[in-house]
Amino acid sequence: MPAQESNKVVTLQHPSGATAKVSLFGATVTSWISNGIERLFVSKDAILDGSKAIRGGIPLVFPIFGTKAHIPLPQHGFARNSYWDYLGILTDNDEVAVRFSLKDNQLTKDQRQSWPHSFRLVYTVTLTATQLKTYLTVKNEDSDTMEFNTLLHTYFRVKDIANVSVEGLSSYTFADKVAGGATSVENRDKITIAEEVDRVYQDVQDHLQLNTGDGQKLMIDKSGMKDTVVWNPWIEKAQGMGDFGNEEYHEMICVEVGSVAQWVHLEGGQTWTGGQTISIA
Numbered sequence: 001m002p003a004q005e006s007n008k009v010v011t012l013q014h015p016s017g018a019t020a021k022v023s024l025f026g027a028t029v030t031s032w033i034s035n036g037i038e039r040l041f042v043s044k045d046a047i048l049d050g051s052k053a054i055r056g057g058i059p060l061v062f063p064i065f066g067t068k069a070h071i072p073l074p075q076h077g078f079a080r081n082s083y084w085d086y087l088g089i090l091t092d093n094d095e096v097a098v099r100f101s102l103k104d105n106q107l108t109k110d111q112r113q114s115w116p117h118s119f120r121l122v123y124t125v126t127l128t129a130t131q132l133k134t135y136l137t138v139k140n141e142d143s144d145t146m147e148f149n150t151l152l153h154t155y156f157r158v159k160d161i162a163n164v165s166v167e168g169l170s171s172y173t174f175a176d177k178v179a180g181g182a183t184s185v186e187n188r189d190k191i192t193i194a195e196e197v198d199r200v201y202q203d204v205q206d207h208l209q210l211n212t213g214d215g216q217k218l219m220i221d222k223s224g225m226k227d228t229v230v231w232n233p234w235i236e237k238a239q240g241m242g243d244f245g246n247e248e249y250h251e252m253i254c255v256e257v258g259s260v261a262q263w264v265h266l267e268g269g270q271t272w273t274g275g276q277t278i279s280i281a
């Protein structure tokens, strides 16, 4: 079978040998192996029992990014902390695609009170020989307009952060969360990491390139999503996270496509789609 569920994890297998795993908890992609190489980072200390969002892979941020004073939801919302339904395989020709769904009636009473909207999320994860595609559809099932943020919080595995760079963000404005949200314009063609980095690049082009430093290149093509966050916790933040090894900041970088700088406005009855295609160059 190209996809099967066992113990709340769906495993995708492509005839090329590529594989991916998606936990029903958060619909979090926790592994993507292509050409025999694991491309995603999951912390050795990640908590996988459903009591906390998974530290690594692709946690799905919805309906808020960070925290919002007027919406009493936990950081990054409820999607990454909820069990999703597995809807099964969509196609199985050159690609293996599986879908997951989350509806408002699967939330806790507190979550529904904090964000009182009727909605349906459908998340499609598609595996080809050389690509991973993750696309989210949001359906507003109310008659009123709904506002949300969403982001694919992708943790990429790298050999050594010292040799990693991200291309495609030059000349875009970013909010620097390490500097209290101060905005600046990026002037580097290749963004490298040598300290704590937590930047929200706003309204950026859809094509980015991640050089993982070992000769491998990943192309990240987003669609329907405006912004890109680049994050590495570096030394002190790493030490402060219970579910992240002290030295693991060397082995990961988050490049997170999403719509987070502004609310997405979705009218009643309407559907929104956004996501990313990650390709091995």
Ligand SMILES: O=P(O)(O)OC[C@H]1O[C@H](O)[C@H](O)[C@@H](O)[C@@H]1O
Binding pocket: 053, 075, 076, 177, 198, 199, 229, 230, 231, 254, 256
């Ligand atoms: O610790 P988490 O809630 O998973 O958040 C991890 C990180 O997510 C994003 O990258 C934010 O920009 C960071 O500010 C945050 O620290």
